[in-house]
Amino acid sequence: MSEITGFSLPAYVGAMLIAVIFRNLNDKFNLVKLDDQAVDLISQFTLGFFLTMAMMSLKIWELAALALPLVAVLLVQVAFILVFATQIVFRMMGKNYDAATMVAGLIGHGLGATPNALANMDAFNARFGVKSERAFIIVPLAGAVLIDLVALPWIVWCMNWVA
Secondary structure (H helix, E strand, C coil): CHHHHCCCCCHHHHHHHHHHHHHHHHHHHCCCCCCHHHHHHHHHHHHHHHHHHHHHCCCHHHHHHHHHHHHHHHHHHHHHHHHHHHHHHHHHCCCCHHHHHHHHHHHHHHCCCHHHHHHHHHHHHHHHCCCCHHHHHHHHHHHHHHHHHHHHHHHHHHHHHHC
16 A cells, blocks of 8 residues: 555554444445444453553563653643543533543543543443443544544655655
């Protein structure tokens, strides 16, 4: 692909695009019967596996000299995302359970990535025993599809254009 377009994207973007196309076609035409419980089980397993692998691959000792600046940045980031999520986003989303679940996802995404958002929302919903279907559609769609499939190629294109 990079030979044609002049820039490359992470490998998972292509797989994600194919998955989006397949899932939408499958929902429309019922090509394959998908068991939602099996998909949820696989999702929970792979999310846990991803987070474990990401944490195990960190080389924290290499960041020792940057510990103080990183802690300062982390504190500012946490304070900002908490104020932004609770004072602005929660109110704009309607101040209900779906909004609270989406705020949990926003906090996870703001402090990490889409898998963190899903883990936060899953923990929040498990705590209260109710799953917000709306939040589990909107947050992954916004976090993964819009960011990874739209923003990432746009950012790479802009970087290549400027360079």
